[in-house]
Amino acid sequence: MKKFEENIRRVEPYVPGEQPAGSNIIKLNTNESPFAPSTMVQMAIASMMPEDLRKYPDPEAKALVKEIASYYDVDESKVFVGVGSDDILGMSFLTFFNSDKPVLFPDITYSFYDVWAELYGIKYEKIPLTDEFEIDPKKYKKENGGIVFANPNAPTGIALPKAQVEEIIAANPDSVVIVDEAYIDFGGETVLDLIDKYENLLVVRTFSKSRALAGMRVGYAFGSETLINALKDVKFSYNSYTLNVAAIRGAKAAIKDDEYFRNLVDEITKTREETKMTLKKMGFDVLPSATNFLFAKHESMDAKDIYEKLKEKDIYIRYFDKPRIDNYIRITIGTKEQMNALVMALEDIIK
Amino acid sequence: MKKFEENIRRVEPYVPGEQPAGSNIIKLNTNESPFAPSTMVQMAIASMMPEDLRKYPDPEAKALVKEIASYYDVDESKVFVGVGSDDILGMSFLTFFNSDKPVLFPDITYSFYDVWAELYGIKYEKIPLTDEFEIDPKKYKKENGGIVFANPNAPTGIALPKAQVEEIIAANPDSVVIVDEAYIDFGGETVLDLIDKYENLLVVRTFSKSRALAGMRVGYAFGSETLINALKDVKFSYNSYTLNVAAIRGAKAAIKDDEYFRNLVDEITKTREETKMTLKKMGFDVLPSATNFLFAKHESMDAKDIYEKLKEKDIYIRYFDKPRIDNYIRITIGTKEQMNALVMALEDIIK
Numbered sequence: 126m127k128k129f130e131e132n133i134r135r136v137e138p139y140v141p142g143e144q145p146a147g148s149n150i151i152k153l154n155t156n157e158s159p160f161a162p163s164t165m166v167q168m169a170i171a172s173m174m175p176e177d178l179r180k181y182p183d184p185e186a187k188a189l190v191k192e193i194a195s196y197y198d199v200d201e202s203k204v205f206v207g208v209g210s211d212d213i214l215g216m217s218f219l220t221f222f223n224s225d226k227p228v229l230f231p232d233i234t235y236s237f238y239d240v241w242a243e244l245y246g247i248k249y250e251k252i253p254l255t256d257e258f259e260i261d262p263k264k265y266k267k268e269n270g271g272i273v274f275a276n277p278n279a280p281t282g283i284a285l286p287k288a289q290v291e292e293i294i295a296a297n298p299d300s301v302v303i304v305d306e307a308y309i310d311f312g313g314e315t316v317l318d319l320i321d322k323y324e325n326l327l328v329v330r331t332f333s334k335s336r337a338l339a340g341m342r343v344g345y346a347f348g349s350e351t352l353i354n355a356l357k358d359v360k361f362s363y364n365s366y367t368l369n370v371a372a373i374r375g376a377k378a379a380i381k382d383d384e385y386f387r388n389l390v391d392e393i394t395k396t397r398e399e400t401k402m403t404l405k406k407m408g409f410d411v412l413p414s415a416t417n418f419l420f421a422k423h424e425s426m427d428a429k430d431i432y433e434k435l436k437e438k439d440i441y442i443r444y445f446d447k448p449r450i451d452n453y454i455r456i457t458i459g460t461k462e463q464m465n466a467l468v469m470a471l472e473d474i475i476k
Numbered sequence: 477m478k479k480f481e482e483n484i485r486r487v488e489p490y491v492p493g494e495q496p497a498g499s500n501i502i503k504l505n506t507n508e509s510p511f512a513p514s515t516m517v518q519m520a521i522a523s524m525m526p527e528d529l530r531k532y533p534d535p536e537a538k539a540l541v542k543e544i545a546s547y548y549d550v551d552e553s554k555v556f557v558g559v560g561s562d563d564i565l566g567m568s569f570l571t572f573f574n575s576d577k578p579v580l581f582p583d584i585t586y587s588f589y590d591v592w593a594e595l596y597g598i599k600y601e602k603i604p605l606t607d608e609f610e611i612d613p614k615k616y617k618k619e620n621g622g623i624v625f626a627n628p629n630a631p632t633g634i635a636l637p638k639a640q641v642e643e644i645i646a647a648n649p650d651s652v653v654i655v656d657e658a659y660i661d662f663g664g665e666t667v668l669d670l671i672d673k674y675e676n677l678l679v680v681r682t683f684s685k686s687r688a689l690a691g692m693r694v695g696y697a698f699g700s701e702t703l704i705n706a707l708k709d710v711k712f713s714y715n716s717y718t719l720n721v722a723a724i725r726g727a728k729a730a731i732k733d734d735e736y737f738r739n740l741v742d743e744i745t746k747t748r749e750e751t752k753m754t755l756k757k758m759g760f761d762v763l764p765s766a767t768n769f770l771f772a773k774h775e776s777m778d779a780k781d782i783y784e785k786l787k788e789k790d791i792y793i794r795y796f797d798k799p800r801i802d803n804y805i806r807i808t809i810g811t812k813e814q815m816n817a818l819v820m821a822l823e824d825i826i827k
Contacts, residue, residue, distance in 0.1 A: 128650035129676040132575040132621060138712030141535055161526025171522040175512025178691040184492055208559060211715040224483040244713040270483060299479035325480040339532040340721040361489030362595040364562040370691040371722035
């Protein structure tokens with residue numbers, strides 16, 4: 126190792142789900158929407174003017190912030206936007222978790238949390254989910270330097286009732302509590318209305334799932350002015366202009382077409398419940414999902430085997446080779462046709 | 477202050493140039509291109525498919541990396557891309573500057589460098605430019621934890637000859653040396669060809685200036701595989717997908733239309749030299765510029781006064797209220813018509 130390499134930060138990066146190319150592939154591995162966004166989104170992007178491309182975007186993305194604030198009936202000063210919810214979560218770790226005490230999050234949850242903690246050298250402690258893969262609020266009543274969890278949780282899909290989420294927030298007035306609501310539109314109860322009651326609560330959301338805009342990279346968050354202003358200061362200490370003009374326009378249009386959004390979510394949740402019933406009949410134990418994916422294990426066949434055999438048939442699902450969940454598969458809800466193809470493939474594999 | 481606020485990172489953010497709205501405004505304050513990007517860029521963005529929007533972008537933005545690598549005749553493994561050069565520079569501070577020794581950069585340079593150092597708690601030392609506002613390589617031959625400077629430098633516009641840039645790199649084999657070439661296309665000598673000779677050299681560029689794509693937020697960097705891989709690890713520890721599909725497509729198209737790019741740069745450098753001569757006749761001392769802006773002071777009139785009086789006339793330039801340069805103004809080179817309007821306004825103000 127050369128001397129200059131000694132000062133290079135060494136990290137173990139997060140591994141995103143594969144992004145295979147090819148039109149025959151059925152991609153059920155990264156929880157994207159199987160439906161394209163509203164045509165209004167494409168129109169908004171395609172109608173950009175040359176002026177919009179040559180000039181820097183609005184550093185605060187006010188047009189989008191305003192649209193989000195109005196839709197969710199929240200003051201604009203309590204809204205923050207970023208390059209996907211990952212950008213906001215990563216920035217939040219840097220901004221809010223500067224204590225000597227450990228940050229708490231579930232042992233089974235979004236696997237980026239420990240990556241961010243490692244990146245910034247933040248101490249953390251993983252709190253085990255119950256045997257039923259549920260978050261137990263009682264376990265979050267100990268000294269900590271911050272709390273973060275996904276609700277509904279990933280990759281389990283299980284939602285924690287609002288009263289219990291509030292129990293965790295209320296028990297921790299001295300820490301920032303981040304509730305990652307990436308999947309909230311597909312089920313579960315939001316705690317958005319609690320941001321006025323708890324100044325230490327940050328609610329993080331994304332356009333990548335229910336808003337069908339993963340390709341544009343837009344996330345948003347709600348919190349007290351104290352939290353949002355601190356996030357803004359860090360954002361403006363890192364990169365003045367993060368969301369580009371296409372992202373701002375596209376996301377704004379996605380919010381505007383509310384009917385399209387509601388139909389899309391309805392369709393996906395319906396397909397989810399149908400798929401769940403079918404999988405159960407095939408011998409799967411399927412966890413209750415409030416998301417756009419199912420987390421399941423089979424009574425006789427090995428999860429990794431199923432994952433690999435589906436891949437051979439050009440069907441991509443997600444498998445995590447991690448303690449407690451290494452016999453589960455995560456299946457993103459696709460179109461009805463994609464789910465039928467999945468079921469047919471599974472029938473072929475499992476016999 | 478509530479207890480949870482004690483663990484919030486406190487930073488003094490970078491203040492970007494104003495982004496005034498309104499069609500009558502002449503905006504010469506953020507070094508954007510006065511010309512729109514090639515129509516190929518807009519076509520590439522407008523032709524995106526619904527599939528591109530609903531699916532995550534390629535996390536490595538390979539299509540764009542490939543285009544850049546081919547254009548600059550560099551191996552793909554030596555290219556990195558990000559959300560503007562700010563994203564890459566900020567990430568580079570986090571990745572490469574982890575020493576107890578101070579990072580060195582000029583006292584007068586891109587004012588984001590000390591903001592990033594403060595954000596990540598990195599020690600730094602500002603090395604004074606000479607009285608002629610030039611970088612003196614001799615002063616960079618001392619113990620350090622890294623070096624970063626802009627060449628051509630901002631806001632001075634002055635380029636350091638290649639031999640002297642190499643002198644700094646060669647003298648510092650134990651540190652990562654970052655050369656920020658945001659303005660290199662308008663003049664100055666690149667050190668791109670030195671990345672094979674010096675494994676500790678990172679060259680950072682942007683699409684925001686000469687490529688007329690500030691609105692899309694794309695930056696790129698060249699370096700040894702050691703440096704690029706370290707940057708990739710940190711990038712994938714922060715956000716898997718940073719460049720959205722529109723940015724990847726738009727930037728790729730911008731590289732492809734080389735003739736447009738060359739004409740645009742020619743036009744701007746010609747206008748720069750003409751404007752410089754005119755300003756000199758009006759009593760301005762104008763520094764030699766190898767960029768798309770001029771840095772100048774007037775023989776009798778106060779810089780801040782000029783800045784404010786131009787603003788009253790809807791002409792925005794940049795004024796930095798900082799030691800050594802508080803009597804200078806920075807003027808972005810616009811179209812010939814915009815420069816004529818500027819000169820007329822100045823004639824009106826200065827008398």
